[in-house]
Amino acid sequence: MPYHEFECSKCIPERKQHAVVKAPGEDLTSCLPKGYLNTIPGSISERGCAYCGAKHVIGTPMKDVIHLSHGPIGCTYDTWQTKRYISDNGNFQLKYTFASDVREKHIVFGAEKLLKQNILEAFAQFPEIKRMTIYQTCATALIGDDINAIAEEVMEELPDVDIFICNSPGFAGPSQSGGHHKINIAWINQKVGTVEPEITSDYVINYVGEYNIQGDQEVMQDFFKRMGIQVLSTFTGNGRYDDLRGMHKAHLNVLECARSAEYICNELRVRYGIPRLDIDGFGFEPLSQSLRKVAMFFGIEERAEAIIAEETARWKPELDWYKERLKGKKVCLWPGGSKLWHWAHVIEAEMGVKVVSVYTKFGHQGDMEKGVARCSEDTLAIDDPNELEGLEALEMLKPDIIFTGKRPGEVAKKVGVPYLNAHAYHNGPYKGYEGWVRFARDIYNAIYSPIHQLAELDISRDPIPTDKGFATQRMLSDASLPEDIRTSTTLRQYSGAYDTISPLRDKTYPTFDSRSAAAE
Amino acid sequence: MEDVTKTRVEQLIDYIMKNCLWQFHSRNWDRKRQNENIIGMTTRLLCGEPVKPETPEDKCYWVDAVCLAEAYRARHPWLATLGVDQIRELMAKLHEQLDYQTITASLNEELTDQHY
Ligand code: SF4
Numbered sequence: 001m002p003y004h005e006f007e008c009s010k011c012i013p014e015r016k017q018h019a020v021v022k023a024p025g026e027d028l029t030s031c032l033p034k035g036y037l038n039t040i041p042g043s044i045s046e047r048g049c050a051y052c053g054a055k056h057v058i059g060t061p062m063k064d065v066i067h068l069s070h071g072p073i074g075c076t077y078d079t080w081q082t083k084r085y086i087s088d089n090g091n092f093q094l095k096y097t098f099a100s101d102v103r104e105k106h107i108v109f110g111a112e113k114l115l116k117q118n119i120l121e122a123f124a125q126f127p128e129i130k131r132m133t134i135y136q137t138c139a140t141a142l143i144g145d146d147i148n149a150i151a152e153e154v155m156e157e158l159p160d161v162d163i164f165i166c167n168s169p170g171f172a173g174p175s176q177s178g179g180h181h182k183i184n185i186a187w188i189n190q191k192v193g194t195v196e197p198e199i200t201s202d203y204v205i206n207y208v209g210e211y212n213i214q215g216d217q218e219v220m221q222d223f224f225k226r227m228g229i230q231v232l233s234t235f236t237g238n239g240r241y242d243d244l245r246g247m248h249k250a251h252l253n254v255l256e257c258a259r260s261a262e263y264i265c266n267e268l269r270v271r272y273g274i275p276r277l278d279i280d281g282f283g284f285e286p287l288s289q290s291l292r293k294v295a296m297f298f299g300i301e302e303r304a305e306a307i308i309a310e311e312t313a314r315w316k317p318e319l320d321w322y323k324e325r326l327k328g329k330k331v332c333l334w335p336g337g338s339k340l341w342h343w344a345h346v347i348e349a350e351m352g353v354k355v356v357s358v359y360t361k362f363g364h365q366g367d368m369e370k371g372v373a374r375c376s377e378d379t380l381a382i383d384d385p386n387e388l389e390g391l392e393a394l395e396m397l398k399p400d401i402i403f404t405g406k407r408p409g410e411v412a413k414k415v416g417v418p419y420l421n422a423h424a425y426h427n428g429p430y431k432g433y434e435g436w437v438r439f440a441r442d443i444y445n446a447i448y449s450p451i452h453q454l455a456e457l458d459i460s461r462d463p464i465p466t467d468k469g470f471a472t473q474r475m476l477s478d479a480s481l482p483e484d485i486r487t488s489t490t491l492r493q494y495s496g497a498y499d500t501i502s503p504l505r506d507k508t509y510p511t512f513d514s515r516s517a518a519a520e
Numbered sequence: 521m522e523d524v525t526k527t528r529v530e531q532l533i534d535y536i537m538k539n540c541l542w543q544f545h546s547r548n549w550d551r552k553r554q555n556e557n558i559i560g561m562t563t564r565l566l567c568g569e570p571v572k573p574e575t576p577e578d579k580c581y582w583v584d585a586v587c588l589a590e591a592y593r594a595r596h597p598w599l600a601t602l603g604v605d606q607i608r609e610l611m612a613k614l615h616e617q618l619d620y621q622t623i624t625a626s627l628n629e630e631l632t633d634q635h636y
Contacts, residue, residue: 028621028622028627029620029626032626032627185636252576252580258541262546262636263636266636269577270636273576273577275579277584278541278542279541280541285539286539289587292587296583296586297576345538365630366544366546366630369626369628370544373537373538373544374538
């Protein structure tokens with residue numbers, strides 16, 4: 001096994017099995033790090049807890065729900081407003097977070113009464129919201145509060161409300177991924193099948209594992225609507241609670257993020273016979289293939305082809321403008337879980353960059369299998385890295401940019417490596433054709449930002465070139481480009497709008513004859 | 521395996537590994553089912569045989585198979601020079617190798633977990 005041992009982790013020998021280099025000739029039978037194990041003591045992990053994974057990643061994007069954490073206020077506070085999963089109802093789920101504010105006396109005497117009072121207060125404060133998710137935390141799990149019993153009591157007293165219980169305290173798994181699993185299974189066990197949804201199309205999907213980061217879900221939903229496909233529910237970005245109770249009536253589960261949501265797809269297949277189709281919404285080619293596949297499933301290929309042709313013609317010249325300027329740039333692709341495999345190959349193929357390292361904070365070995373399979377030779381793959389390993393890797397690989405979360409991202413900035421937020425994005429959405437160009441633009445802006453010329457000079461030590469002017473982005477990026485590329489009239493920079501999502505919310509869509517009407 | 525077949529199988533596997541997701545379902549039994557159905561249908565499509573998916577599940581295998589067969593034809597002109605028996609033989613080797621890499625010799629310790 002081509003393990004990589006970090007100098008800084010020699011004192012934690014177990015860490016060696018968590019990093020590999022994909023040397024020439026290596027494949028998945030010889031090159032795969034360990035994954036989804038408890039963080040080794042002594043290694044300061046960048047992971048979140050299982051409560052955070054359940055609430056922050058999967059639960060909270062549901063938009064018409066009061067999200068109430070039963071526990072100390074700190075758990076809630078740290079999972080509030082850090083991710084940009086917007087919604088088309090005024091971002092209720094982002095604006096408000098609720099906690100029962102458990103204190104020492106409740107740990108001693110029990111916090112059930114407190115919880116009930118909190119539930120009633122929250123519903124009273126927001127009378128238009130009739131749905132709630134209650135999240136268990138470590139403290140209340142350990143004292144044995146019966147959240148289900150309290151929820152039942154409230155639902156009897158207030159018959160128009162519905163409450164979902166997510167029993168995923170922080171310790172319920174090695175990382176946030178344990179929480180993804182728990183909330184998937186809890187949702188299908190408690191809620192799927194409890195509402196009969198209205199079916200308005202011959203073609204009905206659940207869009208699963210999509211969290212509407214800066215509008216990703218709305219971009220993809222736009223494509224589906226243009227094809228006449230009903231998105232019965234989205235699990236969970238911009239998703240409605242009651243739509244998700246009706247998931248059992250879809251014809252197909254379209255799965256975007258297999259890391260966070262394959263569990264519910266697998267169960268929907270076993271319990272309701274709904275098949276699962278895995279797609280890739282990032283990148284022109286993978287997205288085109290994905291739209292094509294969904295359309296083929298329903299026999300409406302021509303509708304997908306029309307969208308692919310229109311979008312590619314509109315946006316490809318802009319993607320290629322950036323590709324020419326990003327060729328050969330070295331990237332550390334260090335996201336949380338699924339983006340390591342969503343992006344590993346396609347950013348090389350479509351943006352010309354070179355991925356020199358992939359890592360995952362909470363991914364499983366299955367994610368690393370996909371990541372290692374997709375990345376090219378000599379890539380360093382790391383599972384659950386600690387901060388020192390991250391710094392050592394940056395020193396060794398000297399990347400031009402890093403895509404990661406904001407904690408490791410800020411560390412990278414300090415050593416002069418620009419970073420893009422892989423979880424919440426900089427100027428997303430990144431899905432869709434236009435979104436992919438926005439991503440390329442963000443990479444370009446980060447790498448060629450003139451700020452690096454100043455930021456990397458230490459005024460207490462370095463000579464300051466006062467005789468030289470400031471080099472602009474274009475001066476930096478175009479310096480070594482061939483004349484025909486530099487002056488090309490077909491390639492162009494991003495020309496879209498600042499806000500690409502709001503117009504989608506008022507858009508009208510074509511109506512298609514139903515299959516039965518067409519047959520008559 | 522003779523060298524040319526080996527190289528061809530490697531090329532075909534490489535495309536799947538870099539561009540597809542269906543071979544990486546989470547459990548052994550899922551991977552077996554996925555590989556068997558999708559490679560089986562792709563083989564029939566490449567051999568010019570009709571494939572009529574009947575159930576929703578079959579349709580999912582079929583859409584992945586159609587895309588794979590098209591990608592193979594577009595990327596590997598040498599496929600057009602092979603007879604039906606040669607294609608079958610090549611795809612059988614591909615299936616064997618894919619099962620080996622993703623199931624039997626996989627280092628993923630979660631594949632045998634009894635639950636999703
Ligand atoms: S580990 Fe427990 S106490 Fe800490 S944030 Fe998570 S749920 Fe709260």
